[in-house]
Amino acid sequence: MSLIRSWVESANSPTHPFPLNNLPYGVFSTADTKKRCGVAIGDYILDVQALQANGFIVFGSVFNDPSWNAFMEQGRDHWRQLRERLTALLAEGADEQEQLAAFLTPIEDAKLHLPIVVTEFTDFYASKYHAMNVGTMFRGPENALPPNWLHIPIGYNGRASTVVVSGTKIVRPCGQTKALDADMPSFGPCNRLDIELEMGAIVGRPSEMGTSVSVDQADEMIFGYVLLNDWSARDIQAWEYQPLGPFQAKAFATSISPWIVTTDALEQFRATTPERERDLLPYLRESKPMLFDIDLEVGLAPEGMAETVIARTNYNQMYYSAAQQLAHHASSGCAMRVGDLLGSGTISGPGKSERGSLLELSWGGKEPIKLKDGGTRSFIEDGDTLTLRGAAHGDGFQVGFGECVGVIIPVKE
Amino acid sequence: MSLIRSWVESANSPTHPFPLNNLPYGVFSTADTKKRCGVAIGDYILDVQALQANGFIVFGSVFNDPSWNAFMEQGRDHWRQLRERLTALLAEGADEQEQLAAFLTPIEDAKLHLPIVVTEFTDFYASKYHAMNVGTMFRGPENALPPNWLHIPIGYNGRASTVVVSGTKIVRPCGQTKALDADMPSFGPCNRLDIELEMGAIVGRPSEMGTSVSVDQADEMIFGYVLLNDWSARDIQAWEYQPLGPFQAKAFATSISPWIVTTDALEQFRATTPERERDLLPYLRESKPMLFDIDLEVGLAPEGMAETVIARTNYNQMYYSAAQQLAHHASSGCAMRVGDLLGSGTISGPGKSERGSLLELSWGGKEPIKLKDGGTRSFIEDGDTLTLRGAAHGDGFQVGFGECVGVIIPVKE
Numbered sequence: 080m081s082l083i084r085s086w087v088e089s090a091n092s093p094t095h096p097f098p099l100n101n102l103p104y105g106v107f108s109t110a111d112t113k114k115r116c117g118v119a120i121g122d123y124i125l126d127v128q129a130l131q132a133n134g135f136i137v138f139g140s141v142f143n144d145p146s147w148n149a150f151m152e153q154g155r156d157h158w159r160q161l162r163e164r165l166t167a168l169l170a171e172g173a174d175e176q177e178q179l180a181a182f183l184t185p186i187e188d189a190k191l192h193l194p195i196v197v198t199e200f201t202d203f204y205a206s207k208y209h210a211m212n213v214g215t216m217f218r219g220p221e222n223a224l225p226p227n228w229l230h231i232p233i234g235y236n237g238r239a240s241t242v243v244v245s246g247t248k249i250v251r252p253c254g255q256t257k258a259l260d261a262d263m264p265s266f267g268p269c270n271r272l273d274i275e276l277e278m279g280a281i282v283g284r285p286s287e288m289g290t291s292v293s294v295d296q297a298d299e300m301i302f303g304y305v306l307l308n309d310w311s312a313r314d315i316q317a318w319e320y321q322p323l324g325p326f327q328a329k330a331f332a333t334s335i336s337p338w339i340v341t342t343d344a345l346e347q348f349r350a351t352t353p354e355r356e357r358d359l360l361p362y363l364r365e366s367k368p369m370l371f372d373i374d375l376e377v378g379l380a381p382e383g384m385a386e387t388v389i390a391r392t393n394y395n396q397m398y399y400s401a402a403q404q405l406a407h408h409a410s411s412g413c414a415m416r417v418g419d420l421l422g423s424g425t426i427s428g429p430g431k432s433e434r435g436s437l438l439e440l441s442w443g444g445k446e447p448i449k450l451k452d453g454g455t456r457s458f459i460e461d462g463d464t465l466t467l468r469g470a471a472h473g474d475g476f477q478v479g480f481g482e483c484v485g486v487i488i489p490v491k492e
Numbered sequence: 493m494s495l496i497r498s499w500v501e502s503a504n505s506p507t508h509p510f511p512l513n514n515l516p517y518g519v520f521s522t523a524d525t526k527k528r529c530g531v532a533i534g535d536y537i538l539d540v541q542a543l544q545a546n547g548f549i550v551f552g553s554v555f556n557d558p559s560w561n562a563f564m565e566q567g568r569d570h571w572r573q574l575r576e577r578l579t580a581l582l583a584e585g586a587d588e589q590e591q592l593a594a595f596l597t598p599i600e601d602a603k604l605h606l607p608i609v610v611t612e613f614t615d616f617y618a619s620k621y622h623a624m625n626v627g628t629m630f631r632g633p634e635n636a637l638p639p640n641w642l643h644i645p646i647g648y649n650g651r652a653s654t655v656v657v658s659g660t661k662i663v664r665p666c667g668q669t670k671a672l673d674a675d676m677p678s679f680g681p682c683n684r685l686d687i688e689l690e691m692g693a694i695v696g697r698p699s700e701m702g703t704s705v706s707v708d709q710a711d712e713m714i715f716g717y718v719l720l721n722d723w724s725a726r727d728i729q730a731w732e733y734q735p736l737g738p739f740q741a742k743a744f745a746t747s748i749s750p751w752i753v754t755t756d757a758l759e760q761f762r763a764t765t766p767e768r769e770r771d772l773l774p775y776l777r778e779s780k781p782m783l784f785d786i787d788l789e790v791g792l793a794p795e796g797m798a799e800t801v802i803a804r805t806n807y808n809q810m811y812y813s814a815a816q817q818l819a820h821h822a823s824s825g826c827a828m829r830v831g832d833l834l835g836s837g838t839i840s841g842p843g844k845s846e847r848g849s850l851l852e853l854s855w856g857g858k859e860p861i862k863l864k865d866g867g868t869r870s871f872i873e874d875g876d877t878l879t880l881r882g883a884a885h886g887d888g889f890q891v892g893f894g895e896c897v898g899v900i901i902p903v904k905e
Contacts, residue, residue, distance in 0.1 A: 227734070233739075236648070236739070238612065238826055240828065240832075250825050253704065253825065255823075264773065266773045288653070288745070319640060321639075322737070323646055324738075326649070358676075361679070411743050412745070415653065
């Protein structure tokens with residue numbers, strides 16, 4: 080597939096994240112208007128609620144709420160119908176061009192909000208490079224991978240109340256930490272604040288309690304993907320996580336990018352999971368490629384200074400796909416709901432510069448990263464801006480995710 | 493305090509769970525009527541939505557939805573006002589008796605539903621007897637308590653989508669398990685299905701992201717309590733839980749009792765946490781008793797056979813209170829929301845018959861429990877009915893929770 084040209088001229092640039100091939104869904108408002116659903120096209124947002132109100136699309140009341148949840152509920156046939164209709168309406172030469180121009184808002188004039196109501200948030204641990212890096216640091220290379228790792232897409236329940244949209248300021252978390260030689264723990268601001276570069280998969284169709292879903296069904300249940308930063312307090316995590324896993328170390332914030340790039344937009348970028356080192360149990364086997372070839376990078380900019388790109392990797396480096404994770408999630412009979420968000424787990428590649436967390440990049444603080452304008456970083460300092468970026472690269476076009484940005488601010492006194 | 497007499501005669505029995513002293517809140521429907529909020533009094537449910545519609549109470553539109561969430565949002569002043577008003581309306585000699593009789597439905601004619609929309613579910617691990625029992629089984633008595641246990645009310649995020657009301661049938665979960673001597677794990681129905689006897693605390697007031705709450709504030713944020721059965725698949729848990737905690741072993745179901753017993757109804761039953769073995773950090777210290785003296789028991793009835801009470805304990809046996817757990821939960825800056833449900837963790841006492849799980853009662857299956865009608869149990873079998881019961885005992889009256897019942901049915905093929 081090559082670039083599909085639009086009458087929105089900015090969408091035809093080979094380097095623009097939002098060409099007609101993409102059509103990512105978000106929720107926006109302006110100084111004068113309320114939150115509502117929109118779709119990005121070039122430098123603009125097309126108001127989907129207005130399309131419905133004016134009869135250009137016919138999806139009932141699903142766009143009355145400022146979230147994509149009600150539309151997702153309608154299922155994949157409707158998802159495809161809307162995409163086909165938007166593609167026709169926005170294509171070069173479309174008859175509706177003049178009427179629709181009134182429903183375009185420049186992205187730069189809009190405030191972007193969470194595109195969905197996040198029902199529940201689950202985070203996984205599914206990059207083998209990441210698991211090996213972290214395991215090697217804490218347990219040595221022989222015991223790096225837990226015994227279950229090659230059999231289970233390991234996951235844990237996260238906290239949905241603090242999933243926020245890109246741009247939301249993140250307060251440095253507080254918590255209990257304990258120095259190795261201390262008798263007692265102490266309570267205070269986190270000293271080893273970190274990012275985790277992840278993709279978030281958005282569940283668009285439910286499963287019933289007491290039933291499971293196949294990997295193929297799971298792939299069909301995923302509405303789309305966002306960039307996800309699973310902010311992590313490493314010092315809090317180290318002291319709290321045994322025996323029941325991370326809790327407050329991850330509960331204070333998770334940032335996602337504002338645009339849902341649909342599975343339909345990513346179809347041509349499907350990528351295979353790697354050769355299995357141990358056979359997967361049948362319930363986890365994929366019938367087709369279910370990862371995606373998405374280039375990812377992380378930028379770090381200290382307050383008032385230039386950004387340094389500190390990591391570049393690709394979502395195709397994962398050992399488990401989101402579809403496998405979702406099938407595992409439902410395998411016990413756990414009901415899945417529309418709006419559930421599944422974090423891929425930190426995405427690291429094999430190279431030193433392909434690591435998706437500062438913990439790995441600075442090797443636990445032993446090898447601080449050098450920044451462009453001077454200075455170094457082992458972990459995040461107050462005032463630092465962390466930016467995730469992602470895009471799938473086609474022939475003469477991109478399917479971009481935009482940015483997932485967070486600035487760290489000090490603890491409120 | 494002694495029994496407060498009501499014109500609903502059945503409420504005046506010293507052994508009835510729902511005297512006027514209690515006034516627990518639920519959601520009910522009948523064959524002919526929709527789900528709506530109600531309050532239990534003796535053998536009846538008083539229709540709270542009808543009270544509002546007919547001007548007996550004045551709380552705006554909060555009872556339009558069939559859940560207590562909107563009412564909880566209004567805050568503690570409103571909680572107390574409603575309780576005072578209901579107490580007056582239902583007291584012996586109340587002028588409104590004749591008019592209100594029309595709004596009573598016999599409990600036996602009603603279907604009970606989840607009393608709240610569960611926003612998120614968090615489960616804790618806060619009985620020292622339970623932690624010692626489990627730790628001793630898996631790591632020996634010297635290493636039974638994790639090093640952080642006496643400092644942190646350890647918790648993990650659970651799954652809200654499968655919190656169900658008492659009476660809901662529970663499908664035996666499936667999952668990965670691995671025998672110690674096996675090379676590969678296998679997938680199939682759980683063979684070590686268990687209960688966890690817990691109390692659930694319902695968060696009625698929110699906290700803002702990036703801020704914390706004190707233990708005193710946390711105590712004020714808790715609307716009330718329910719009985720909670722944190723169904724657990726021990727064999728799945730054993731294989732999956734390292735390194736990120738329980739996931740599918742707990743995700744398939746959590747049952748709660750249908751009636752929220754408010755913190756206000758429990759005031760006179762406050763109990764202290766035990767002497768601290770290590771000083772708590774200041775953010776976890778309580779200014780007054782924040783546990784409650786609630787007698788608890790567990791019954792097990794094989795299909796078609798009599799029930800055996802397999803455990804009796806008390807909520808006052810916990811090391812950490814729900815208020816301490818909630819303060820810890822918000823300590824990182826994690827936003828808490830109305831409708832959040834916090835499981836206390838398994839409640840075990842010091843004695844052998846005071847253990848709140850089959851894992852402990854049968855000592856990992858090595859000492860099967862004897863049942864009244866013959867037969868034994870190490871873990872739950874298909875067709876078994878498990879019933880939790882709880883009540884605080886006053887002078888000539890009870891504040892009861894009713895029952896939290898679940899029947900295990902086989903995996904659907």
